[in-house]
Amino acid sequence: MTTETKSGESRTRVRGAGLAAVRGLALALVALPGAVLCFVLSAVSIVLIPIGVGIVTTPWVLTGVRAFADWRRVLAAEWGGVRIPSSYREIPKDANPWGRTFGMLGDPATWRDLRWLPVDMTAGFLTALLPAALFLYPLEGFALAAGLWRILADSMDGAYWYGFVPVTGQASAFGAAALALALLVVARIVNPRLLKVHFQLTRAFLAPRQGELAERVRVLTETRRDAVDTSAAELRRIERDLHDGAQARLVAMGMDLGTVEAFLDKDPEKARHLLAQARRNSAEALTELRDLVRGIHPPVLAERxxxxxxxxxxxxxxxxxxxxxxxxxxxxxxxxxxxxxxxxxxxxxxxxxxxxxxxxxxxxxxxxxxxxxxxxxxxxxxxxxxxxxxxxxxxxxxxxxxxxxxxxxxxxxxxxxxxxxxxxxx
The missing domain is CATH 3.30.565.10 (Histidine kinase-like ATPase, C-terminal domain)
Known part of the structure; x- marks a missing residue:
């Protein structure tokens, strides 16, 4: 491996560690208040169900919780390569508030969301913040070595502790910088993995577990039925388009050609007019057939x-x-x-x-x-x-x-x- 290749890999790892730190910090700052807000609103809304207020508010609150959880599923896939399936049961559009409330509360996915929120605001917050801390904390060690220790020494009576290093002079400040460099090396190695641990923790609570197979069978059954219905509807559309379009024009063209035979000797001008009309019908039928084929499977898709x-x-x-x-x-x-x-x-x-x-x-x-x-x-x-x-x-x-x-x-x-x-x- 060449020196240039090793240098490129090193820069890539540093950028990866920095990107993981930025993403972890963003998750910690945004996800913590989001999880707290969703959990508190959900708890209050569910408690208010017996007096009727929660019947109205719970569907709206749980819809927000689902949107928050789905957003985290997207981030898990994009930032961590961790796919978390979403398996919410469909609520009828015409359901009344009572049906929507208890339909959502009867969905196991809803309770997975609610169990995940306290974990996300505690362990999830820490696992998201740790990559940022590992990447940013070394900056303080380098600043101490650059002279910050003098300012801190004037403002403090005793030693200033950086990690386990007491900083009392320039030599100990260099020791703090060495510790900072070691932490930066560790961050370069573990930061992307730590961020993935955060998303794996999210998957552990949001992904369906018990009843997953039954839910999967139900979804596949519905998907198969929809696919069959869609295929049948597509075949009916093709049949209708052929009958009303190209087939009608081809029949008309055949009739025109039959008439041409009758007028070819008696009225050549009329025959010439009918031939031109048959030519137009053939061109239009060809265009409609091409459009129909393009609607079934576009040629450019197959070729390019x-x-x-x-x-x-x-x-x-x-x-x-x-x-x-x-x-x-x-x-x-x-x-x-x-x-x-x-x-x-x-x-x-x-x-x-x-x-x-x-x-x-x-x-x-x-x-x-x-x-x-x-x-x-x-x-x-x-x-x-x-x-x-x-x-x-x-x-x-x-x-x-x-x-x-x-x-x-x-x-x-x-x-x-x-x-x-x-x-x-x-």
Whole structure:
């Protein structure tokens, strides 16, 4: 291994340790108050159920808890490569407050969330803060060696302790710097692992355990039924499009050609007109067949792959769209097809409903055991998109669910809207 390679690896490790420290500090500062707020509001709301107030407030509070937990699932996947499945039971849209409250409280995933919150505000806080402490505390040791010890010595009667090193002079300040350097070496090695421990602790409490197999079977049964229904609906659409489009034009073209035979000798001008009409019908039938084939499986997807197919899709949009693709290879054809049509549906929603004037599409492969394909579609529109709100996102969720994929939507009122899709490709 060359010196340049070793130096590059060393810089990469230092950057990794620093990034883990920054992320850990951000988690500690944001997650602690978030976990405390969610736990307190949940406890108060559940206690108020017997007097009726909690019937109204509990669904809203638990929805917020689920959003907080889902956010942490996303961070666990993106920052730690730790996938935490979300297995909340679906609540009927027309359920009354009573049904929503006890439907959520009857969901084992709700109680996993509530058990996780106290752990997150204690052990989770410490495991998130430790990488930051290991990376930042050495700065004090270096500052002592640079002369800070003189200022501290003037303000303190005894020695200033840095770790287990009493700093009383320049020599002991250099000892503090040596300890700081050792801590920095330790941070470079263990910081990314410590952050992953934090996310593994989160997974230990949020991931389903008892009843996981039954829940998995239920989800797969629903997914299979949805896939069969979707396939049947697609076949009916193809049959209808063929019957009403290309087939009708081909029948008309055959009739025109039959008439041409009758008028070829008696009225050549009429025959020439009918031939031109038959030519137009054949061209239109060919165009409709090409559109139909493109709707089943776009040729560019089969020939060039998902990245170029999405770029071609973006070029046809009336909105300025940027596409960023970082894929090492190609996924299986069914996965690429599902991803393509999912992106197509999300873009159609954005064009029709968001009022956006700019869209960003990002496709990249997550370096994890599942070889996850992650697609993010962001627009700067008005927001308010919801799964199950008649926006077509429910169909996207079902399409991805066939491949054990997930769909996450962040769309506050006023925008922006971010739709994230993940599909395991291994």
């Amino acid at each position: 792959g998902l990245g170029d197919a999405v770029r071609a899709l973006a070029l046809r949009l009336p909105i300025s769209t940027e596409v960023d693709v970082d894929l090492d290879g190609r996924a299986g054809a069914p996965v690429e097809s599902a991803a393509y049509f999912a992106v197509s549906e999300v873009l159609t929603n954005a064009v029709k409903h968001s009022g956006a004037d700019r869209i960003w599409i990002d496709l990249h492969e997550v370096k994890d055991d599942a070889g996850t394909l992650r697609i993010t579609v962001t627009d700067n529109g008005r927001g308010g998109a919801r799964i199950g709100a008649g926006s077509g996102l429910t169909g996207v969720e079902r399409r991805l669910g066939t491949f054990d994929g997930v769909l996450a939507v962040s769309s506050p009122e006023g925008g922006p809207t971010m739709v994230t899709m993940e599909i395991p490709c291994a």
